[in-house]
Amino acid sequence: MTSTAxxxxxxxxxxxxxxxxxxxxxxSVERIGTVYLWVIGVAVFSAWxxxxxxxxxxxxxxxxxxxxxxxxxxxxIVPLAAGVFDLSVGYTLGLANVLTASLLADGHSVLxxxxxxxxxxxxxxxxxxxxxxxxxxxxxxGTLATGSLILALILQVSGNQEITANVTKIQAxxxxxxxxxxxxxxxxxVTGRRIYATGLGxxxxxxxxxxxxxxxxxxxxxxxxxxxxxxxxxxxxxxAGSPTAGPPxxxxxxxxxxxxxxxxxxxxxxxxxxxxxxxxLGTLNVGLALATSALWAPDVFNGIVLIAxxxxxxxxxxxxxxxxxxxxxxxxxxxxHPKPPERVxxxx
Amino acid sequence: xxEPALLSVTNVSKTFSGQLALKDVHLDVHAGEVHALVGxxxxxxxxxxxxxxxxxxxxxxxxxxxxxxxxxxxxxLTVVPLRAVHQDLGLILELNAIDxxxxxxxxxxSRHGGIAWRAQLRRTVSLLEQLGVNDIDPRRPLSAATxxxxxxxxxxxxxxxxDARRGVLxxxxxxxxxxxxxxxxxxxxxxxxxKTGVGIIYVSHALSEVTGLADRATVLREGTVVDTVxxxxxxxxxxxxxxxxxxxxxxxxxxxxxxxSYAHRSAAGPRxxxxxxxxxxxxxxxxxxxxxxxxxxxxxxxxxxxxxxLELAYALGxxxxxxxxxxxxxxxxxxLTAGRPITSITAGIAxxxxxxxxxxxxxxxxxxxxxxxxxxxxxxxxxxxxRRQERERASQWMTDLEIVPHKPEAKIATLSGGxxxxxxxxxxxxxxxxxxxxxxxxxxxxxxxxxxxxxxxxQYATSGVAVVICSTDITDLLAVCDRxxxxxxxxxxxxxxxxxxxxxxxxxxxxxxxxxxxAIGDSPSEEQT
Numbered sequence: 112m113t114s115t116a117x118x119x120x121x122x123x124x125x126x127x128x129x130x131x132x133x134x135x136x137x138x139s140v141e142r143i144g145t146v147y148l149w150v151i152g153v154a155v156f157s158a159w160x161x162x163x164x165x166x167x168x169x170x171x172x173x174x175x176x177x178x179x180x181x182x183x184x185x186x187x188i189v190p191l192a193a194g195v196f197d198l199s200v201g202y203t204l205g206l207a208n209v210l211t212a213s214l215l216a217d218g219h220s221v222l223x224x225x226x227x228x229x230x231x232x233x234x235x236x237x238x239x240x241x242x243x244x245x246x247x248x249x250x251x252x253g254t255l256a257t258g259s260l261i262l263a264l265i266l267q268v269s270g271n272q273e274i275t276a277n278v279t280k281i282q283a284x285x286x287x288x289x290x291x292x293x294x295x296x297x298x299x300x301v302t303g304r305r306i307y308a309t310g311l312g313x314x315x316x317x318x319x320x321x322x323x324x325x326x327x328x329x330x331x332x333x334x335x336x337x338x339x340x341x342x343x344x345x346x347x348x349x350x351a352g353s354p355t356a357g358p359p360x361x362x363x364x365x366x367x368x369x370x371x372x373x374x375x376x377x378x379x380x381x382x383x384x385x386x387x388x389x390x391x392l393g394t395l396n397v398g399l400a401l402a403t404s405a406l407w408a409p410d411v412f413n414g415i416v417l418i419a420x421x422x423x424x425x426x427x428x429x430x431x432x433x434x435x436x437x438x439x440x441x442x443x444x445x446x447x448h449p450k451p452p453e454r455v456x457x458x459x
Numbered sequence: 460x461x462e463p464a465l466l467s468v469t470n471v472s473k474t475f476s477g478q479l480a481l482k483d484v485h486l487d488v489h490a491g492e493v494h495a496l497v498g499x500x501x502x503x504x505x506x507x508x509x510x511x512x513x514x515x516x517x518x519x520x521x522x523x524x525x526x527x528x529x530x531x532x533x534x535x536l537t538v539v540p541l542r543a544v545h546q547d548l549g550l551i552l553e554l555n556a557i558d559x560x561x562x563x564x565x566x567x568x569s570r571h572g573g574i575a576w577r578a579q580l581r582r583t584v585s586l587l588e589q590l591g592v593n594d595i596d597p598r599r600p601l602s603a604a605t606x607x608x609x610x611x612x613x614x615x616x617x618x619x620x621x622d623a624r625r626g627v628l629x630x631x632x633x634x635x636x637x638x639x640x641x642x643x644x645x646x647x648x649x650x651x652x653x654k655t656g657v658g659i660i661y662v663s664h665a666l667s668e669v670t671g672l673a674d675r676a677t678v679l680r681e682g683t684v685v686d687t688v689x690x691x692x693x694x695x696x697x698x699x700x701x702x703x704x705x706x707x708x709x710x711x712x713x714x715x716x717x718x719x720s721y722a723h724r725s726a727a728g729p730r731x732x733x734x735x736x737x738x739x740x741x742x743x744x745x746x747x748x749x750x751x752x753x754x755x756x757x758x759x760x761x762x763x764x765x766x767x768x769l770e771l772a773y774a775l776g777x778x779x780x781x782x783x784x785x786x787x788x789x790x791x792x793x794x795l796t797a798g799r800p801i802t803s804i805t806a807g808i809a810x811x812x813x814x815x816x817x818x819x820x821x822x823x824x825x826x827x828x829x830x831x832x833x834x835x836x837x838x839x840x841x842x843x844x845x846r847r848q849e850r851e852r853a854s855q856w857m858t859d860l861e862i863v864p865h866k867p868e869a870k871i872a873t874l875s876g877g878x879x880x881x882x883x884x885x886x887x888x889x890x891x892x893x894x895x896x897x898x899x900x901x902x903x904x905x906x907x908x909x910x911x912x913x914x915x916x917x918q919y920a921t922s923g924v925a926v927v928i929c930s931t932d933i934t935d936l937l938a939v940c941d942r943x944x945x946x947x948x949x950x951x952x953x954x955x956x957x958x959x960x961x962x963x964x965x966x967x968x969x970x971x972x973x974x975x976x977x978a979i980g981d982s983p984s985e986e987q988t
Binding site for chain 1: 776778800801804805810812817818819820821822823824828831832833835836839842843844846886
């Protein structure tokens with residue numbers, strides 16, 4: 112492309128653009144609010160329960176408690192980034208949990224149990240993809256329905272009983288690595304770009320030659336695979352498979368995913384933000400449990416966080432900022448530089 | 460006239476945040492008259508309709524006379540009474556005529572509080588019969604009805620609350636989605652309705668319909684009434700002249716001063732073999748379109764809404780299925796029957812879609828990310844996207860196209876319409892190795908950016924790419940095109956070479972008016988077989 116050599120317009124004065132985000136923006140509350148909330152939370156609980164909260168055991172407890180929700184949150188952000196919901200991940204987690212346990216109880220090797228379980232999880236992903244992408248059923252309802260089917264399978268495998276597995280120990284083999292891979296793929300790869308484009312503007316992405324259906328289908332495979340991994344891990348931690356273990360993880364996973372989306376990449380579902388959100392939620396949940404022993408506290412907390420995160424996300428992704436500070440700033444700018452009212456002379 | 464007008468409004472002005480949209484408009488409608496309201500896009504037609512129907516309130520000073528008596532302008536709906544049928548009809552197609560009419564007028568109740576279906580059915584049938592529609596089954600969902608039948612149901616619903624007193628009916632572009640024969644049928648029904656004493660305000664782009672149907676026409680231009688003329692005694696030529704105006708022509712001539720003819724541009728001599736050719740394309744709204752574009756040539760497709768010029772752009776970009784027809788790019792033939800954009804993109808055809816917000820750019824992503832969306836594979840390193848290169852390329856485009864503010868990481872949502880359009884160009888131009896298809900390239904773009912875009916299109920054509928511009932705005936076509944194909948109802952009605960190109964000729968051709976150059980019958984209804 113030749114530049115505008117022929118035109119007689121004067122060249123525009125453009126300062127060389129800077130590509131660096133200033134530190135003030137990087138550390139702003141809007142970007143990494145969870146970190147500040149986390150610091151405040153730790154301070155509050157330390158002051159409230161100085162003898163039991165700030166110690167090594169709590170740290171271990173938090174890290175243990177976030178491993179499963181963290182993975183499941185990762186499982187939901189991939190479809191969410193591609194613009195579809197996967198509400199069946201909780202059930203997939205449960206299925207993987209009882210399936211590994213029952214395979215181990217039957218005397219299969221750990222490796223065989225994991226491989227079979229992950230293969231079954233992938234089949235779940237295929238079914239989800241078929242229902243949503245091929246049959247064009249709304250993902251919200253579609254994956255709710257497949258979740259019900261998975262629940263039936265869970266009951267079939269477990270006989271509605273807890274299965275004790277003689278687990279030799281399943282390492283937290285994948286947790287960190289899966290986060291790392293998801294982060295690299297979503298943030299840096301061509302595929303990640305295409306996933307985000309599909310999620311944010313399906314028609315725009317389609318016209319740009321992106322195979323949006325294939326990407327959404329694959330995102331279901333990924334989410335089912337990660338949920339399967341989480342299920343295997345759960346069996347390793349608990350040493351048993353329970354038919355009721357999986358579904359309760361769904362809401363915390365979505366809470367972490369949506370809260371994570373408000374972090375770092377304003378409004379985009381992202382891996383690191385999700386990790387930060389998971390750690391915050393885990394810390395505050397453990398703190399609440401230590402401080403109050405109220406059984407209902409975690410559920411109330413997760414529900415409130417999910418609503419708050421969704422509300423925040425609306426303000427971030429809408430064109431008009433609902434942030435009162437930003438509005439005030441905008442109003443001030445307008446007041447300082449009022450536009451002269453333009454009049455169109457429409458007389459012929 | 461001896462009898463006072465059914466409705467007469469005067470001094471109607473409307474200001475939107477400092478911009479005068481209407482100035483001292485007057486309009487009067489008599490009982491039994493079909494009164495056409497014509498004018499180009501943005502002339503204030505829709506604002507006037509919205510004031511009449513009470514959606515906007517006119518600036519103080521506007522007056523209305525209903526049957527000779529003064530009334531407030533926002534009482535018209537009840538006093539006249541005035542009803543409007545909008546372009547999209549507002550019907551629920553999954554439901555039948557009884558329900559759709561019932562939602563407008565309320566349902567008759569049985570003694571037990573349920574709906575008296577028999578009475579409701581009788582009423583629906585009689586309403587439709589009064590309008591001359593006998594062959595519609597009121598119990599079948601409207602999705603099974605023809606477009607004319609749907610329009611008549613919408614009209615029936617609009618007038619169903621009129622008892623003995625007849626009022627004013629506004630029809631907004633009622634034929635925009637109709638094939639010619641059905642449009643003729645609708646025109647006959649509308650004439651019949653007018654004979655019963657209804658005053659009809661008929662808004663349309665298609666001048667050919669207006670001349671066949673209306674008694675009088677009020678022409679709006681830039682928010683003012685140019686004239687109200689009896690249709691019978693004024694030629695189509697007069698109406699076109701009234702719609703255009705002198706200043707705009709002057710502005711256009713100024714644009715044309717710049718020598719941008721094809722011969723001038725390709726100094727090496729014009730390439731004779733076509734870069735992009737199509738024969739007999741059939742698809743949605745397209746009924747057999749053939750054309751050829753050489754490399755370096757800029758060819759326009761003019762048309763009104765529904766004429767197929769936008770669908771042609773979509774078809775070329777692979778965004779819509781093509782049912783039939785052969786398309787060749789360079790020396791390769793292209794199969795677009797699957798309707799997959801990637802087919803066109805790999806063949807080197809880039810489509811700049813008409814709707815920037817929903818089809819073009821993703822407003823929550825950055826300028827750089829939007830620009831590199833189709834061309835991302837060019838930026839791929841061994842594993843990851845080369846972000847530095849991406850930003851530098853975006854930055855280079857922003858300099859070339861003068862996009863402000865010069866920030867590749869800024870979100871699209873923060874940019875103005877003109878700048879967004881430039882980003883959209885940059886996004887697609889890298890992919891257009893053979894042909895660049897631009898659909899409505901200057902919608903919502905201010906004059907300054909518009910001239911830059913024209914300049915850019917001309918520059919770009921010198922690289923030997925075939926450029927196709929599909930636009931409703933004739934200014935675009937006059938400014939840059941070497942040749943213009945005029946489309947009407949899915950057909951090419953006329954091919955206009957550069958030296959015959961004028962707004963007058965184009966407007967006449969796309970309005971379906973017969974021109975000596977083409978052998979088309981007088982009325983559009985005879986054109987179809």
